[in-house]
Amino acid sequence: MLTATRSQATRRNSSYLRLLPLFPRLTWLLLGLPVLGGLLGVVLPAFGYFPDLGGDHLHLGHFWSLLAHPAVPGAVGLTLWTGLAATAISLALALLLAAAGHRTRWFQKLEHSLVPLLAVPHAAVALGLAFLIAPSGWFVRLLSPGLTGWDLPPEFVTVQDSWGLSLILGLVLKETPYLLLMTLAALPQVRASVMVRAGQALGYASVVAWWRLVLPQLYPLLRLPVFAVLAFSLSVVDVSLILGPTTPPPLAVLILQWINEPDLEFRFLAATGAVLLLNLTLVALAGTWLLERLVFHRFRGWMTSGRRKPAPFLKTAGRLASWLLPGLSGAGLLGLLLWSLTRRWPYPQSSPETWTLRNWLRHGPALADTVGTTLLIAGGSTLIALVLVVGCLENEQWRQVRMTPRSLWLLYLPLILPQAAFLFGVQVLAVKLRIDGTFAVVIWSHLLFVLPYCFLSLAESWRRLDSRFLTTARCLGHSPWQVLLRVRMPLLLRPLLVAAAIGIAVSVALYLPTLFAGAGRVATLTTEAVAHAAGADRRVIGVYGFLQALVPWLGLLFALLVSRLLFRNRQGMQG
Secondary structure, three states: OHHHHHHHHHHHHHHHHHHOOHHHHHHHHHHHHHHHHHHHHHHHHHOOEEHHHOEEOOOOHHHHHHHHOOOHHHHHHHHHHHHHHHHHHHHHHHHHHHHHOOOOHHHHHHHHHHHHHHHOOHHHHHHHHHHHHOOOOHHHHHHOOOOOOOOOOOOOOOOOOOOOHHHHHHHHHHHHHHHHHHHHHHHHHHOHHHHHHHHHHOOOOHHHHHHHHHHHHHHHHHHHHHHHHHHHHHHOOHHHHHHOOOOOOOHHHHHHHHHOOOOOOHHHHHHHHHHHHHHHHHHHHHHHHHHHHHHHHHOHHHHOOOOOOOOHHHHHHHHHHHHHHHHHHHHHHHHHHHHHOEEEOOOOOOOOOEEOOHHHHHOHHHHHHHHHHHHHHHHHHHHHHHHHHHHHHHHHHHHOOOOOHHHHHHHHHHHHOOHHHHHHHHHHHHHHOOOOOOHHHHHHHHHHHHHHHHHHHHHHHHHHOOHHHHHHHHHOOOOHHHHHHHHHHHHOHHHHHHHHHHHHHHHHHOOHHHHHHOOOOOOOHHHHHHHHHOOOOHHHHHHHHHHHHHHHHHHHHHHHHHHHHHOOOOHHHOO
């Protein structure tokens, strides 16, 4: 009897271990196929091959048409300027905050606000910022007419300005928290606290020691997140539609306009523009890598000079940035809420004259359907992503196979490539297979972006779990499957819930994947918020914009509260 039981346990163990290698292979398949197929679906039409539209041979004619288009030079210049500037400023602010706030109390408070800031979709931040800095926005209303003398909104342009400054500011507000969170996650790997204390023992100020000793070891770990931010900033569409210039627009917006043209010949031009955007992104990534080398070579002398001058302005600048970034985002979201509850708010009053719930009640049925669709897509893509991520991490643990740098690059591939460069091709393939506009394709397209974020948020907690718990469970006769369900997942419930909340937040914020894969027939909170942003009714924009921010927040709050309630008597398992 005992022998039979042991043989059954052995079979269960072996079947579980044989199943695990399938998860990384399935993950690469689900990520790689749409990206490679999407790139092929873009490159071939760019070179004229699109049989469904009469293109049956390869040629370069569409590239000459693209170069001759009057809007392209301005769009390319604007794309490079806004993308590079937003990335550089976001990285500088993230490093400044990390250096100035190292082991300080005010920085600990900032850390607690990072995840809520990350949960806010890009479009919601852009809409809130537009409400703040518009000529009739909240900032001007607070100062007028007493300090400005403006009884009417000023005529200068602050939103959709020709230089793209509002677009850069909107991207900085979103990307700085992300890069700062990646920085905080990487600091333990370089033993930042030990390095800073060693620098202080040698007479350096803590901020100076951080820049001289920690940063050179830290930046290689931040290279992939920086590349992801750069690629996104160069190809962002929803934020550009809200804050970016229109004459000309950024290249990604111009591509979207060509795709939406009734004349199908513009599809060739759109594909060619997508190839151009892909090449611009690759050039920008290569240039960033070369600039990184040049900067470190240029400042190597300063890092090793031994000068011990204090830098109090860095701490002051860091503290100021720690207030401005959450303050601007929070004020923008508060503005969305106020406008959603406004009946009448004439200029230059700083607060609404009359309040009402009619804006919410009027759009209630449409909001319910949109929220349901959004949650269905977000929940489906996040659930699939978590199953794949857990399977990949279990494969690492049981088979002792750590993810290689090449695999990590493949995981980041959908984030590094511009969305328009392959999602247009995914749409073409979906149309040919007659599956465009289905929920399955939309969930699949969201999975491309949800899965990397779920992996990044869960991997470190999964790997750092004390192996003695697992060894004890195995000694007590538990199978690997039982160890996963009864030991590992309960101990890692909070990281799992937070990863799920982050996945939902990423899915809710996706615009282009929903637009392309859904063929314009699938409406989510983000697509509706961006569509209403083109209108003049700030009340409707406030309703959709605030609800778009509220849904990810509620998901995050649920994740934090569940772990606290379940483990209210076990403090060590709450965080």
